[in-house]
Amino acid sequence: MKHPKSIRWRLLLTMWLTVMLLSLLWIAYSAWESQHGETTMMDGALASEAALVMRTLPTNILTLNASGNFQIKPSDTPSHGGPGGLHFQAWSADNRLLIVTPNTPHARFAPASLDGFATVTYQGERWRVYGLWDVTNAVQVQMGMAQTWGGIAVLYALKAGLKTLLLSLLLAPILAWVVTWSLKPLKQMQAEVLKRQADDLTPLNIDKTATELAPLTGAFNTLLDRLQLSRAAEQRFFADAAHELRTPLAALRLQAQVAAREPDATRRQIALNSMLGGIDRTTRVAEQLLALAKADHHVVSSTHNIGDDSSAFFTVEQVVQEALMALDAEILDRKIQIATDIASLKMHGHSQHSQQISAALRNVIENAIRYSPAGSIVQIMADANPSDKSKLSISVIDQGPGIAPTERENVVKRFYRLPHGNSVAIGSGLGLAIVDRICKNHGGQLVLNDAQSGGLCATLVLNKG
């Protein structure tokens, strides 16, 4: 078949096969019925003929034909005795054949006990026989007729059946048209989806589709909705990312131009120094965007890699050391004291996992340093999670201003910045978003709380591996 999966062909085939089957059944039924009708007709004839013969038998038939049989001339009974015609035999109670139609065999049609109708096998043929005894039980008439299938009635029925069959063949194109017409809404929907632009995510008009297609259209529209949402988020991210990159670049350009135009050597030096700050900042933004892209990508790969080799592990201490090493300059610059209390904990995973976690931790510690007063203490503590043994927590506690509970949900959003009047710190607006992402990649989350000392307590909750 050309389209084994086509609904059209399926419908067409099943409908046509059903019509064929029904017409065949109809033929069989009408054949059976006409056969049955013929039998009834035959029975009537047999019974009435038998009665007629019984009545017309001479009363002295028993003595009249004591020696042999007394024959009827073929011309007397034109409808009797021929092929396909009625045959009769009259028997005495003592089993003598009294009279018989011409050309009728002399063997009994049926046993003498027969009183009524019977279908018997007589000389290799099916016969319908009616046996009738007289009142005195002296004479029995057996009226019989060879019964052949495919009598005139059956033939007639078969003819009618053939007509039905022919009609069903003629029905095929009509069925095809009906099916095609019924499936038109599907075709229309297909056409509507096909003619769409690749970026057209507006929902399909559910009012125009057939009732049966509505759930499909609905599901399709839901998918479109989800696509639209994710695309909007993507576009927002790109717009934000462009904005975030453009801002430090704009600053950098201005700083460079100021330096280039400055005739005074001292002031030029100041301008060049501020340019260095601009370059650092641009670099940081680029790094953070990259880190976020990596963290986003990591979701797919992380689960596989850990499972691959369970023997690879690293310690939390290593991760903390790595993060602190990267922040040496900032720690010195702001005269921050770092106090660590790290339990000896192992985490399963490869170096890329330890790098990710240390990058997350670095972001959190960097924030702590940035927002803490110069010369204050930043505490880093790590321990197994008390409530869930499969997890561990790394907390960074500072003495900065903290984050208001209402803002805690916002600060992990991408490109969100706390509205502050004196923005001494210039961040990328991505730091905590990256941390949150990485924590989630490692089966945990970033928890922000008030520290007892008054600052912020940022806790990375992570799966041990």
Added chain:
Amino acid sequence: MRILLVEDDIMIAEAAQAGLLQDNFAVDCVNTGEAALNALALVEYDAILLDLGLPKMSGLDVLTHMRNSGRKTPVVIISARDQIADRVKGLNLGADDYLVKPFDLGELSARIIAVTRRAAGRANNVLLVGDIEVDTVAKRVTYQGKVVALTAREYAILLCLLQRLNHIVSKRQLHDAVYAWADDVESNTMEVYIHQLRKKLGVDTIKTVRGMGYSISGQLG
């Protein structure tokens, strides 16, 4: 000319301020919309540089607020978002020009001068009053056909007086036009500048109106 720079990004604000200073503008910097409205209530600025992406009160809010309260100070929008819709919205709300980050300092200065010129109702960049001719783009001043060398402050004071031709400009107004908040000013400096200007442009050019301020009279040529 005194400019108000409304920008929340510290690096951009500092660099733009330094650059505008090189071009002899007096620049005040604020980083929120609320602070911008406060500053506008205190000082008569010649132009405002307005970033749109401000925390809380956005640049467009500031603009709406300003124009609704009848303040006609020319506004140049600076924004990192280059969507046309934003630009159109800004201009419809009463901004005079639009710059997309990153921008060139030279272009920024030129646009500030252009919007102030348009605000003063002039078609070109040359001011001609009597014997004095000022090219506001080249910042070149000629007196009786000869180029006169003026310091940045002197130039700013002359421009302020010329822009309010035949009006008395108070010492306070001149002060506002020349100095940003951060500048250290000694009390008698204004007299010193006026004296210098008179020496370079003729004694009668700038009249002193006792107890009121200074004025330049004449016909715009």
